[in-house]
Amino acid sequence: MYCKSLFAVCIVFMILGLSCSDDDNPVSSEDIIGSGNLITEELTLADFHSVRFTIVGDINLTSGAAQAVSITVDDNIIDHIVTSVEDGVLTISSNPNAAISEYDLTFDLTMTDLNELELIGVGNITGVNGFQVDSAGINLQGVGNIYLDLDADYLHTIHGGVGNILLIGSVTKHVCEYPGVGQINAFEFISDTTIISLSGVGNASVYANDYLDVNISGSGSLLYKGNPTIVQEITGLGQIIDAN
Secondary structure, eight states: OHHHHTHHHHHHHHHHHHHTSOTTSOOOOEEEEOOSOEEEEEEOOOOOSEEEEOSEEEEEEEEOSSOEEEEEEETTTGGGEEEEEETTEEEEEEOTTEEEESOOOEEEEEESOOOEEEEOSEEEEEEEEEEEEEEEEEEEOSEEEEEEEEEEEEEEEEEOSEEEEEEEEEEEEEEEEEOSEEEEEEEEEEEEEEEEEEOSBSOEEEEEEEEEEEEEOSSOOEEEESOOEEEEEEOSSOOEEEOO
């Protein structure tokens, strides 16, 4: 299962975190291994329009008329998963006094609006159906993948982590920053204007009808479809490729 397959990656982050800890102020924690017995519970939370995911697991997003939240996880882990809503942002984290491992976690979220998704943990965020919004943001800083079907006037995408972002739908203006590792696939995300900077490792693909502004300072290339006016600055190893 996905959570278990990514624990090797998490160990790297744990080692880095331990190397930065203060030996004079040790923090004791309880080691808890998932039981393998999955349970599902419905949660009642304050209204939220954004999600910040900081741990290991998966999120399924559905656009709907009424907000709903459910969690599926090992029965001995559920009390150590923490959800909080502040200023419309749902943060999903874990009890800092418990070292949880070898568990399977899935959140199913039905949202009436979508402003921002932030993945700084390990896992997948998957849009089950399409969202229609005015403005939205996607921020991948962890390890994993984000798949989203979106129609928007404006989208700001940041990929500073390790993994892939797959977008479908349409947008008037798409601004994208890509200092990370992996891929951004937006061939099916039709934009009027795309402004993108690539400073990381990996390729990005976009569809721009009218205007495409590209800055490449990393090793990845930009593949594009459409017939836009192109403004470009290339100081890295990548190139701009017509994929029509």
